[in-house]
Amino acid sequence: MKRRQLLALAPAWAAAPAFAADTALRLVVAYPPGGLSDEVARALAEPLATALGRPVRVEHRPGAGGALAMELLARSPGDGSVLVFSAVTPLALLPLLGPTAFDPQRDISPVAAVMATPVLVLGTPALNTDSFDGLLALARARPGQLRWASSGLATTGHLVLEQVGLSAGVDIVHVPYKGGGQQLNDALGGQFEVLSSNVAPATLQFVRQGRLKALAVGAAQRLPALPGVPTLAEAGHPDANLQSLFGVFAPGSTPAPLVERLNAALRQATASTALRERLLAANNLPQGGSAAQFAQQIMAEAAHLRRLTQRRPIRLS
Numbered sequence: 001m002k003r004r005q006l007l008a009l010a011p012a013w014a015a016a017p018a019f020a021a022d023t024a025l026r027l028v029v030a031y032p033p034g035g036l037s038d039e040v041a042r043a044l045a046e047p048l049a050t051a052l053g054r055p056v057r058v059e060h061r062p063g064a065g066g067a068l069a070m071e072l073l074a075r076s077p078g079d080g081s082v083l084v085f086s087a088v089t090p091l092a093l094l095p096l097l098g099p100t101a102f103d104p105q106r107d108i109s110p111v112a113a114v115m116a117t118p119v120l121v122l123g124t125p126a127l128n129t130d131s132f133d134g135l136l137a138l139a140r141a142r143p144g145q146l147r148w149a150s151s152g153l154a155t156t157g158h159l160v161l162e163q164v165g166l167s168a169g170v171d172i173v174h175v176p177y178k179g180g181g182q183q184l185n186d187a188l189g190g191q192f193e194v195l196s197s198n199v200a201p202a203t204l205q206f207v208r209q210g211r212l213k214a215l216a217v218g219a220a221q222r223l224p225a226l227p228g229v230p231t232l233a234e235a236g237h238p239d240a241n242l243q244s245l246f247g248v249f250a251p252g253s254t255p256a257p258l259v260e261r262l263n264a265a266l267r268q269a270t271a272s273t274a275l276r277e278r279l280l281a282a283n284n285l286p287q288g289g290s291a292a293q294f295a296q297q298i299m300a301e302a303a304h305l306r307r308l309t310q311r312r313p314i315r316l317s
Contacts, residue, residue, distance in 0.1 A: 023081065024055040027248075030069035030086035031151065032062040034181030036200040036282075037246065040115065041085045043278055047269035052262075062178050065154035066090035067100060070249070074107035078253030080262060083111065087244045092302040093154050096309050107252040109259050110294040112266035113287035115279050117198045117244040118223060119160055121232070123213035126190035132215040132235045135194060139170035147192035149175040149183050154314060156244040157196030159305070160218055160232070163240035166312040187212060198244055199223065199283045218242045223283045239308055245301065247287070247294055263291045 027045060031037045038060070045056040061069040061084075070090045076082040091104040102108060121132065127146075129135055139146050150157030153176045161174055175192050177183040184203065187195045188211055197203050199217075204225055206212040214229045218241050222231060233241040248266055250259060267288050269275065276286045 024057040025049075025052065025080065026059055026082045027056050028059045028061050028069050028072060028082065028084045030061060030066040030084060030090065032178055032181055033060055035151070035184075036117065036198045036284075037085060037087075038181075039200070040246070040279070040284075043275055044085070044114065044266075044269055047272045047275060048265060051265035051268045063152075065094060065152045065158075067094055067102075070104075070108060071101045073249060073251055074102035076251045078109075078251040078255065078258070080250070080254065080258050082251065083262070084249045085114070085246065086249065087156060087246050088298045088301055089155055089159075089244070091249075092298050093159065093305050093309075093314075096302070096306055097154055097314050103252075105252075109250045109252050109254050109291070110298055111248045111250050111259055111291055112263045112270070113245060113247040113289060113294045113297060114266070114270055115246050115287055116285040117246060118217050118219035118283060119156055119243055120197050120199055120203060120207075120214055120229075121160065121164075121216040121218075122187065122195050122197060122203070122207070123215050124187045124190050124193055124195065125211070127193040127213065130213050130215075132230070132232075135215055136164075136168050136170055138193075139168070139172050143171040144173060146172045146194065147175050148172045149177060149187065149192045149195040151183055151197070152176050152178055156218075156242050157198075159308070159314065160196045160240050160242055162312050162314055163242070163308060164232070164237055167237045167239060201282050204283070225283055239311075245287070245297060259291050 027041055029037050029041045041058050045058050049056040061072050066086045067090050069084045069086055073084045094100050095104055129138060148161045165172060183195060207214045214226050216232045216235050217223055217229055218232050231241055270286055270288060279286050
């Protein structure tokens with residue numbers, strides 16, 4: 001930022017509300033405990049508390065593909081006391097599928113991008129093949145019989161399934177969960193044949209143990225931890241080659257100077273060596289940038305998803 005711009009912002013920064021040191025900031029996770037988002041939010045809480053000089057309490061408000069957490073945020077005061085950690089899909093995808101109880105433009109303020117997470121397509125013990133091509137062959141032979149679980153309706157994992165169905169011309173039943181924890185437990189028990197799951201240490205461990213089969217990954221390139229597993233683009237399904245962008249959001253009524261202060265604190269937190277190493281070790285890519293840049297990323301994601309959903313309408317039931 002240029003010196004003139006910094007000088008122009010100085011009065012606004014000075015006017016930004018001060019945090020009460022004894023008042024905990026509520027960092028609300030849009031998904032249930034036990035999954036990747038829970039782990040990262042808790043890893044983020046300590047450096048964020050240090051950067052802001054106030055305690056941070058992690059809570060959970062799962063359901064409706066992240067919409068419930070966003071509804072809570074839209075009703076919260078814009079004083080920096082409540083933030084939401086979520087993928088961008090509640091803002092970029094849900095409004096394309098029907099009315100929402102919040103206005104993504106008016107009621108929600110993007111604060112900072114935190115991480116980009118590849119999406120793994122995994123076979124469970126119920127799937128009698130070890131390859132993505134084998135999965136599609138089974139789906140063609142048994143239309144409407146294979147079951148594919150995701151962490152919820154209108155999530156990135158759900159969209160991966162829909163795009164694979166479109167490009168491969170197969171009919172696979174969607175099994176939506178309310179988050180990744182229970183989904184993973186049921187996958188290990190063979191309650192369905194396929195799941196799409198954000199990359200996480202526990203998931204990779206089950207792949208290494210042979211309890212789950214890595215069939216493909218949504219990512220710009222193959223994962224270092226799974227060099228033999230093709231991306232969905234390499235498997236011939238570029239529109240399904242999606243990954244999840246996660247970040248932190250504030251109520252839409254939050255003053256711009258306070259959003260900037262929160263952004264600075266989050267950038268400091270995500271730049272910490274410990275958190276970056278933790279994310280990279282789990283094959284997640286640390287993010288950063290300004291609040292405006294994060295908003296632009298969400299707009300670009302929404303435009304991309306609009307094109308995809310026009311070709312393959314997403315079913316919410």
